[in-house]
Amino acid sequence: MHIRPKPWAKQELKEARFFMDEPKLYYNRWQEAFDATRPMYLELGCGKGSFIAWIARQFPQYNFLAIDLIDAMLGLTKRKIEETCGKHPGNVRLTAYDITRISDILGEGDPIEGIYIHFCNPWPKTRTWKKRLTHPRQLVQYKTFLKPGGFIRFKTDNPDLYAVSKKYFREESFALSFDCDDLYRFLEDTPTGHPFEHNIATEHETMFHHQGMAIHAVEAIKQ
Template sequence: MRLRRKPWARPELAACPFYIDNPPEMKGKWRELFGNDSPMHLELGCGKGGFISKVAAANQQINYIAVDIKSEVLALAKRKIESEYSAAGITEINNIKLMSQNIELIDDMLAPTDAIEKIYINFCNPWPKSPYKKKRLTHGKQLTRYKTFLKPGSEIWFKTDNNELFRESVKYFEENGFIIKYTTEDLHASGFTESVPTEHEIMFSREGIKIKFLTAVYME
């Protein structure tokens, strides 16, 4: 479903202290921006912020970068983050940054010195037709980009409802120097307890669709 244009979205983001207007300018400077040496995690395609707001509010010792390409959804994510932090009694939002960026060019905004330690990819576009599979966020072409800023030993956590995407993604990871640490084709029956549910995950689960999940470790 296409999100309607929201005229208020861009002005609201422009006034947001944790929104970064030009992320490529921060390449190699993210630790300086956060002002500490805490681990940095990255969500690719944060959508309306249901996942990242909960994870970031619950883990103040970790810095988070949340990326999406649409201002309309980022503005909703901004509001969700503010709401989640307020509910948790956190008065200052210091450990998360929002930004708009084409994920296919994600390495334009992150350098090796930024040393990302975890990437979350939740319910990305499956791009089922062969000519477009290279646009998948788990495709080898993208994994090569991620490796330019991942710290050795870092993990990618990947969730999807799509069987074909999941099984082909396992191959992408293995072919590109990642070790599959954990995998399940039915997350909610697996006993894995460290995962925070996303909006899509809740929706698909209610429809009886099993959630596929893996963690892959980057080995330099």
């Protein structure tokens, strides 16, 4: 995703109490970063932050950590969280880190209930596949902190990434508990009783949906 630099982002992030600028310090002790211990969820590649801001507001009984790499994105997410959840939210934290090295910052001592991955880069060229956030190299890392029975909820507009990600999940022994190639058509007929019943649209999702593109959605469960 291309985004213009936001010269204000670095300073604002530094000043926000919910931005964790040294994520390695929280390895195996992420619960200490929040105002209370609660079941914890991750969003990987949060982009401009609509999803994390709304889910944190909707579910104050859970803790949420959102990770991205780009300051401009993180700056927008920081502002979105403040608008939606207030200046000092207790249940949401934000950090900057390269998710391909996520094992540096989260370990077995950080049990995670669920991971959200939305519209991650498809990395179509063979030599870049390893950078996909659903690649087995990533899933192996997620399995160290994702609890047994924990989920990965994945949405994409990209048919190839959708297909190959399901293969990756199976290769890493995840069970596919939900699989839908057109989420919005499905939601019209089946609004409740499935993992995406409280679907919160991300920025990319809104854009692709308005362009008439199908949104593919999968839930994979760690066995």
